[in-house]
């Protein structure tokens with residue numbers, strides 16, 4: 117036997133046994149050179165090789181080969197700012213939208229009750245204007261049908277609820293109660309009808325066990341499935357209390373969740389006691405404290421340096437005091453946590469940055485984040501670069517707000533949603549959606565970041581295109597840069613040996629596709645740690 121033959125024989129015998137090879141389409145690795153490859157080899161949930169299919173087939177003997185049949189694969193998508201628990205809560209409510217009568221609502225509730233025998237029922241979306249009698253209902257039938265569990269149903273505008281008698285009894289409300297502002301309880305013959313408006317309606321949240329631990333597990337599992345469906349393998353979830361954090365922790369200990377979750381914590385005393393240093397439990401990370409400086413632009417709660425253009429009497433609201441912001445930043449700095457602060461208005465951004473720079477030395481690598489960084493005074497951009505403060509953006513906010521935001525802030529719109537300018541500060545930027553405020557679908561993030569149009573392809577030419585992101589950068593923002601925002605760029609965010617085998621397979625190539633074809637891209641498969649966690653039917 118000649119030397120050549122001996123070598124071939126040896127290499128065949130030495131083929132390494134591994135779990136998985138994925139091949140058969142374009143694979144964007146999102147490595148430094150933004151290169152593509154033909155195949156990926158995976159073992160024990162970790163990528164062991166990328167390259168041509170031939171080179172991988174020669175070296176490895178895979179227990180399973182997945183052929184993506186001409187589709188396109190990307191590193192698993194990572195939403196850098198969503199709300200996992202809120203997403204799950206919304207999905208578990210009974211959807212009452214478009215119900216043509218109150219009886220139809222009762223039917224939908226009965227169906228849900230029979231399916232799962234829940235401890236309570238909550239629903240949203242009813243609208244009496246769609247019913248034969250266009251009047252507020254009363255709760256007589258509702259109370260008869262559900263005598264033992266509380267039921268709360270939100271109107272489509274979230275400014276009215278109808279509840280059953282059990283809910284009223286649990287809250288302890290009586291007709292004539294002095295705590296009910298005039299007009300907020302709809303009465304008939306001196307009795308409650310079960311319809312309550314505004315603040316009085318919102319009080320019924322307190323009696324719904326939406327944070328009961330057993331229920332919380334279902335909420336989180338539901339939200340996880342929704343993420344997988346849209347190709348998300350990782351998220352940063354923007355702030356929760358101790359119940360949610362503890363339920364997450366126990367679910368990860370049991371292996372009951374597979375999504376990689378970087379869950380920020382709300383600055384509560386219990387959270388600080390329980391998590392006094394950054395914490396990792398498998399796929400769960402808790403290493404960031406979430407703060408708020410202001411509210412939202414739509415309701416003029418965003419804090420502006422100068423009055424609103426369409427309401428000169430207000431500059432918006434600061435929702436956390438400077439003392440509290442400073443106290444939490446000091447705690448986080450001392451305990452090694454990141455801080456992530458919600459800042460929408462230009463004044464809010466200045467305040468958030470101002471508190472950070474009191475603690476952060478120039479050129480630090482603490483990766484403290486400004487969430488949204490939505491409207492900035494031109495003078496404040498450079499602070500991000502100088503202090504390595506991470507702007508965490510939501511490209512769909514730009515396209516959701518663009519048609520009315522200019523009315524609110526006038527010429528200040530020029531330095532709002534300024535994603536390209538913000539990217540230039542650090543040379544990287546994470547993106548997310550703020551789901552359930554926006555849709556979960558990360559394709560919309562990519563589309564909004566690149567084309568700066570809404571899903572109706574408006575405006576023609578795009579909104580303030582000087583702040584669009586390049587396609588490659590938009591993809592990085594939802595993969596490797598989102599990972600970097602939670603200090604996880606060495607473990608995930610690109611398809612490279614040594615990293616988690618987290619992949620998203622789409623039915624098309626969003627980098628080369630025609631603009632018109634981008635928003636309708638569909639997820640075919642989602643892999644986390646080499647395991648297929650979603651497959652389109």
Ligand SMILES: [Zn+2]
Nearest residue numbers: 197198354550
């Ligand atoms: Zn948020």
